[in-house]
Amino acid sequence: TALAGLDRVVTGCRACPRLVEWREETARTKRRAYQDWNYWARPIPGFGPPDAPLVLVGLAPAAHGANRTGRIFTGDPSGDLLYAALYELGLANRPESVRYGDGLELHGVRITDPVRCVPPDNRPTTEERDTCRPWITRELELLRPTVRTVVALGGFAWQALLPALTAAGWLVPRPRPAFGHAAHLTLPAADGGPALRLYGCYHVSPRNTNTGRLTTEMLRALLRTAATSAGL
């Protein structure tokens, strides 16, 4: 499919010098527990079927998570929580994502990031975010025939998504709506096609989950609502 082609091409991107250096540096230094891993150390493509009605959008890969395994949200605590929740809701065939070849399949859900390379301190610059935008914009364009609901995991995803959604053909109101957990709105399609439902959800990072800002129940409830709105 065209989306599979995009997933292949993005892995060769070297547009952000600082991030190229950092993704390779973390692969060289490694974490002690992963010394025997050959880190992926390249951009992370989206994961999930090309005809997904539901799309989840995070921030960027983790140094020893997706930057190591090559699959989005895979190999770190954030991903463990997210995939477990998807499994509980019947949207994944396994409760955990380990690495390519583990047999994990998502049902009707695609997961992607607005920044595809690991940034130092998990903080991409504004310039890096904007440089990476064409990748997620293209992905959303290719998903347009089927996507009905998008969940922004965190304020960064929300802010990065709004211009990408506009570029991909949906009408975002002005002033731009603010992010919040369970914030939601409907974006009409510019060409009169199906509208898109957008939800905000606190990011599944340990910073939020360890402090109780985001509980497993809150995550499950939000994802259930989003899945229902996507017709899943």
Ligand code: SF4
């Ligand atoms: Fe390319 Fe995006 Fe990685 Fe920058 S962050 S190098 S634009 S894939």
